[in-house]
Amino acid sequence: MMERRLFILQRLSAMVLAPLVLVHLGLILYAVRDGLTAAEILGRTQGSLGWALFYGAFVLAAAVHAPLGLRNILREWTGVGLRLINLLSLVFGLLLAGLGLRAVVAVVA
Amino acid sequence: MTETLTVRIWRGKAEGRFESYEVPARANQTVLDVVTEVQRSLEPALAYRFACRVGVCGSCAMTVNGRPRWTCRTHVRRLGGEGTLTLEPLRNLPHIKDLVSDLTPFFEKWHKAGGRFAGTAGRQDPPQRVDPQSASRLAASAAIECINCAVCYSACDVVAWDQDYLGPAALNRAWTLVNDARHGAREETLDRAFAAGGCASCHSQGNCTRHCPVELSPSQSIAGLKRSTLFGPPKVGEPG
Numbered sequence: 001m002m003e004r005r006l007f008i009l010q011r012l013s014a015m016v017l018a019p020l021v022l023v024h025l026g027l028i029l030y031a032v033r034d035g036l037t038a039a040e041i042l043g044r045t046q047g048s049l050g051w052a053l054f055y056g057a058f059v060l061a062a063a064v065h066a067p068l069g070l071r072n073i074l075r076e077w078t079g080v081g082l083r084l085i086n087l088l089s090l091v092f093g094l095l096l097a098g099l100g101l102r103a104v105v106a107v108v109a
Numbered sequence: 110m111t112e113t114l115t116v117r118i119w120r121g122k123a124e125g126r127f128e129s130y131e132v133p134a135r136a137n138q139t140v141l142d143v144v145t146e147v148q149r150s151l152e153p154a155l156a157y158r159f160a161c162r163v164g165v166c167g168s169c170a171m172t173v174n175g176r177p178r179w180t181c182r183t184h185v186r187r188l189g190g191e192g193t194l195t196l197e198p199l200r201n202l203p204h205i206k207d208l209v210s211d212l213t214p215f216f217e218k219w220h221k222a223g224g225r226f227a228g229t230a231g232r233q234d235p236p237q238r239v240d241p242q243s244a245s246r247l248a249a250s251a252a253i254e255c256i257n258c259a260v261c262y263s264a265c266d267v268v269a270w271d272q273d274y275l276g277p278a279a280l281n282r283a284w285t286l287v288n289d290a291r292h293g294a295r296e297e298t299l300d301r302a303f304a305a306g307g308c309a310s311c312h313s314q315g316n317c318t319r320h321c322p323v324e325l326s327p328s329q330s331i332a333g334l335k336r337s338t339l340f341g342p343p344k345v346g347e348p349g
Contacts, residue, residue, distance in 0.1 A: 004303040004338050011339060072309075076271055082305065 006068055013065035020058045045107045052108040059100030067093035112192070114185065116143055118155065119197040122204045127195070128152075134192065140180035141169050143194060144208065157208040164322065167258030171208050172197040177263040179256075179322040199263035201276075215259045215278070222279035222307065223298030229291060237291050245345040249288035252281050252330045254323050261317035261327055273306030277317035277327030280308050284330035287337060290345035299334065299342055308334040 031041060045051045071089040074080055080088075112134040117127045130147045138146075141159055148155040159169040164182040171180050174188060174195050185194060202210035230237060239246055261277040262268055268276050283302035286292045302308050308331045317327040337343060 001300055003305055003307065003309060004300065007303065007309045007335070007338055075305075076310070 006071075009064055010068040013061045013068075016057065016061040017065055020054070020061065023054070024058065042107060046109070048108055052104060055104045055108070056101065059097060059104055063093050063097035063100060066096060114143065115193045116147060117193065117195045118144075118147065118152075118208065120155075120207055122206060125204075125207075134185075136186075138185050140171070140173050140178070140183045140185060140188075140194065140196070143185060144171075144180065144196065155208070156206040165256060167256030170199055170258040170260045170263070170322075172199060172263065177260040177320055179258055179260060182322065199259055201263050201265065201268045202259065210259070210263075212259055215262050215276070216257075218275045218279045219257075219282055221301065221304075222275045222283045223286065223294065223301030224279060224282040226286060226289075226291075227293040229293040239290055243345070245288040245290065245343045248333060248343060249285045252285045252325055252327075255281055255325060256323060258322060260320050260322055264316040264320040266314060266316060267310055267312055271306065271310055274310045275302070275307055277311075277331065280311070280334060281317075281325065281327040281330040283308075284333050287334065287342050288345065295342055295345075299337055302334050303338055311335075 067089040070092055071085055074085045074088065075082065078085075113131045114134040116130045116132060118130065119125055120128050130151050132143055132146045132151070135142075141162065144155070144157050145159075148157065157169070157171070159181060160166040162169075162181045164179055167179070169180045170177060172178075173180060173183060174190055177199055188194070196208060198204045198208050199210040202212060202215060205211050241247075241250075255278060257278060259278065261281075265274075265277055267274045280302055283298050286298045287295050287302070289295070292298065311328075311331045313328060313332070315328045318325070318329070321327065333343075
C-alpha cells in the first residue's frame with residue numbers, strides 16, 4: 001500500500017509542478033530580459049501574498065517530488081537497504097522543504 | 110553438396126562454452142528443428158526443452174542470435190544469420206544445463222504479483238455473465254493470451270538489473286485479473302502488483318512488447334496498472 005501511495009504522491013506532485021515550473025522559467029526570462037535589479041525584484045515580491053503562495057506551493061511540491069525520484073534511483077542503482085534509503089530520502093525532502101521555505105520567506109517577508 | 114548451417118550452442122550452466130555443430134540447411138526449418146537435429150544426430154547429451162512444437166505451450170523459448178524467441182515458430186530462413194545460428198538459454202533466469210533455464214523465479218513472481226485467480230462463485234452458482242464488449246473485458250482479453258514462455262522476462266532490461274522486479278508477464282497477468290469481474294481479490298492484486306519491485310519499477314522501454322511472440326503488449330498492461338492506482342481499478346460489469 002505504501003508504494004502505491006508514494007507513486008500517487010510522486011505523480012500528483014509532478015502535476016502540480018508542471019505549470020509552476022513553466023511560470024517560474026517564464027519569470028526568470030522576464031526578469032533577466034528586463035534587467036531587473038535584486039532590489040526591484042524584492043520590491044515586487046515583498047509583502048506579496050500571491051508570490052508567497054506560488055513559491056510556497058512550488059517548494060512543497062518539489063520537496064515531495066524530488067526525494068521520491070531519488071528514492072527510486074537509490075533503490076535501483078545502489079545496494080543500500082530500503083530502510084536507509086527511506087531515511088535518506090526523508091532527510092533530503094525535509095532539507096529541500098526547509099531551505100526552500102526559508103528562501104520564500106526571505107523574498108516575500 | 111548440400112548447404113550447411115553452423116550452429117553455436119551454449120553447453121554447460123552459468124560456466125560453460127559455445128560448441129559448434131554443422132547441420133544441413135533445409136528450405137523449411139525452425140530453430141527448434143535445428144536443435145532437435147543436433148540432439149538426435151550429433152550431441153545426444155544436449156539438454157533443451159519443448160513440448161507442443163506449435164507455439165502454444167511456451168516451453169521452447171531460447172536466446173537466438175542474442176534475442177529471446179519462441180524457437181518452434183522461428184524459421185531459420187527469416188533470421189538472416191548468414192548460415193550461422195547462435196543459441197543460448199534465456200537470460201535473467203538461472204541456467205540448469207545447456208539451453209534449459211530454470212523458470213522457478215519467473216512463476217514465483219507471477220504469484221507474487223497477485224496472479225492467482227480467486228473465484229467468488231461456487232459450483233452450484235450459475236455462471237457469471239460478463240459482457241464481452243465491456244471496457245474491462247476488452248482490456249483483459251487484449252492481454253489474456255499469454256503462453257508464459259518468459260521471452261518478455263528475458264528481454265526486459267529492468268529485470269536484468271533489478272532482481273526484485275516482478276517482470277512483464279507477471280504484471281500482465283495481474284492486469285487481466287484486475288479487469289476480471291469474477292476475480293474476488295481485485296484490490297489485493299492491484300496492491301501486490303504495486304508493492305516494491307512492482308509496476309512502478311517499469312521504465313516503459315517496451316522490450317517486452319517488442320519481443321512477445323504472441324504480440325501482446327505487457328507495456329500497455331503495466332501502464333493500465335499505473336493508471337488504476339491513480340484513478341481506481343477499472344469498472345467491471347456487475348456480475349449478473
